[in-house]
Amino acid sequence: xxxxxxxxxxxxxxxxxxxxxxxxxxxxxxxxxxxxxxxxxxxxxxxxxxxxxxxxxxxxxxxxxxxxxxxxxxxxxxxxxxxxxxxxxxxxxxxxxxxxxxxxxxxxxxxxxxxxxxxxxxxxxxxxxxxxxxxxxxxxxxxxxxxxxxxxxxxxxxxxxxxxxxxxxxxxxxxxxxxxxxxxxxxxxxxxxxxxxxxxxxxxxxxxxxxxxxxxxxxxxxxxxxxxxxxxxxxxxxxxxxxxxxxxxxxxxxxxxxxxxxxxxxxxxxxxxxxxxxxxxxxxxxxxxxxxxxxxxxxxxxxxxxxxxxxxxxxxxxxxxxxxxx
Numbered sequence: 001x002x003x004x005x006x007x008x009x010x011x012x013x014x015x016x017x018x019x020x021x022x023x024x025x026x027x028x029x030x031x032x033x034x035x036x037x038x039x040x041x042x043x044x045x046x047x048x049x050x051x052x053x054x055x056x057x058x059x060x061x062x063x064x065x066x067x068x069x070x071x072x073x074x075x076x077x078x079x080x081x082x083x084x085x086x087x088x089x090x091x092x093x094x095x096x097x098x099x100x101x102x103x104x105x106x107x108x109x110x111x112x113x114x115x116x117x118x119x120x121x122x123x124x125x126x127x128x129x130x131x132x133x134x135x136x137x138x139x140x141x142x143x144x145x146x147x148x149x150x151x152x153x154x155x156x157x158x159x160x161x162x163x164x165x166x167x168x169x170x171x172x173x174x175x176x177x178x179x180x181x182x183x184x185x186x187x188x189x190x191x192x193x194x195x196x197x198x199x200x201x202x203x204x205x206x207x208x209x210x211x212x213x214x215x216x217x218x219x220x221x222x223x224x225x226x227x228x229x230x231x232x233x234x235x236x237x238x239x240x241x242x243x244x245x246x247x248x249x250x251x252x253x254x255x256x257x258x259x260x261x262x263x264x265x266x267x268x269x270x271x272x273x274x275x276x277x278x279x280x281x282x283x284x285x286x287x288x289x290x291x292x293x294x295x296x297x298x299x300x301x302x303x304x305x306x307x308x309x310x311x312x313x314x315x316x317x318x319x320x321x322x323x324x325x326x
Contacts, residue, residue, distance in 0.1 A: 001063035001149045001178050003027040007200040009056035010048040018230035021045045021202040025180075027148070029063075030220065032174045034193035035182040035204075036213075039227065042202040043182035046081070047150050050180065051079050062178075063146055073102040078146030082153040086125040092136050093121040097142035110140040115169075115298035131162035138166075138173070149179040155188060167191055186227050190214065198222050216322050223324065230298045231258045233323070238316075239295040240274035245316065247323050257324040262289065264320035272313035281306050 005025040010018055021042035027033045037043050049056050052072035060067045067075045086095050096108035099103045109158040117135050125133055134154055141149060149171075155163045170192060174181075181192055189196050190210045198221075208219045217223035223230040233256055237244040247258060269292075276292040276299065288306050291297040292314065301314070 003148050003180070004059070004061045004177050004178075005046075005049075005050055007046075007049055007056045007058040007060060009045060009054050011045050018160070019202060021049070021199075023197075023199075023204055023307050025197065025204070025207075027178055027180060028180055030176045031194045032177070032179045032181060032192055033195050034189045035180060035197045035199055036184070036186070036225075037182075038184055039198035041199045043184075043199055044132065045150050045202075046182060047079075047152050047182050051075065051077055051150055075254055076147035078141035078144055078149045080137050080149070080151040080154045084125070084137045084154060086133060086136060086140075088125050090129075091122050091124060092117075095125065095136055095142050096139045098140060103144045106145060108139070108143060111143055111216075112136075115139060118127075121221045130158050131166065134162075134166060138169075143172070147178070148156050149174065149177055149181075150181065151181040153183050156183070156185065163188075170285070182223075186214075186225075198225065200225075200259060215320075217259050217324065220257045220259070220324055223257070223322070228259045228261045229254065229265070229299050230324075231294065231299065232256065233258055235301040236323070241276065241295065242274060247321055248319065258316075258319055259322040259324055260316055262300040264317060266298065266315040266317060267301055267307075268301055268313050269315045271315070273315045275311050276312075276314050277311050278307055279308075302326045 008020065008022045010020045023046055028174065035043050035046060048054055050060055052075055052242065062076060093108050096111060097105065100106050107116065109121060111240055112121055115135050116280060117132065119130055120136065130191050137154065155166055157257055158166065167188060174192065183189055193210050195207060196210050196213045197204050198213060199219055205212055206222050212306045213222065214226050218228060219230060231238055237246045265280055276294050278290055280291040282289040288303045292301060292302050
């Protein structure tokens with residue numbers, strides 16, 4: 001079921017400035033759209049507006065049905081909250097069954113069994129771990145047989161192994177479902193998204209497939225936030241040891257930045273572009289992230305092992321470089 005979103009919503013917290021979010025999005029049937037952005041960019045406000053928790057200008061529709069003025073319980077949306085939003089004095093079974101007061105729901109015990117957590121049915125949320133609470137929150141969203149899912153960073157507070165497990169489960173749960181998932185986590189975005197919408201200060205600044213957004217960012221902000229190197233250029237050239245590297249800037253007005261992902265930076269090639277000192281080595285699982293100094297600018301690159309020398313030879317493949325204007 002296609003979800004159409006064309007909204008403008010505002011929120012003012014006590015003692016804070018007014019904040020607005022604006023979005024014109026279409027989420028086709030069966031697509032997972034991940035809204036990716038930093039804290040305070042408007043991700044949750046956008047999702048809560050679609051869910052019916054905030055007044056707004058514009059329209060929201062699902063499968064052609066106008067939801068603009070519908071209360072949350074009548075929108076046909078399954079919402080998974082970042083903080084779980086479970087009722088502490090109700091059992092797990094009662095939490096999963098909550099939607100039964102508004103809908104014909106799936107059997108809570110069947111859902112808990114599907115997730116392998118039947119043993120939690122008679123327990124209360126305060127006795128559960130973060131991962132267990134998220135299983136319950138997901139089961140509650142599924143119970144109402146929603147027409148589309150809204151997920152507000154449900155994995156952000158979990159430890160790494162639990163996050164990986166639930167990410168795999170969500171990949172299966174959201175397959176062929178219409179969903180909007182908001183997160184600041186790049187790994188989650190790439191794992192779950194059919195398309196990614198990057199949000200900044202309440203506005204969608206780029207939208208496309210994960211490959212397009214991560215490999216071909218359209219602004220320095222998107223490049224940096226999605227984990228790419230973003231280096232300043234001077235007249236289309238990058239200052240390096242021993243000279244300048246020039247990049248094609250045709251079609252880019254005032255090309256001021258060069259973006260390239262760390263995994264595409266080539267180290268110790270046969271014909272290097274330049275050499276760069278190694279400022280720092282960060283050990284990651286199965287590889288190292290090297291922080292290099294390129295004429296006073298930082299450049300990250302991956303290597304299978306720590307370098308033996310304090311300086312490495314570097315090539316920036318031109319077919320992996322994106323030249324950007326500010």
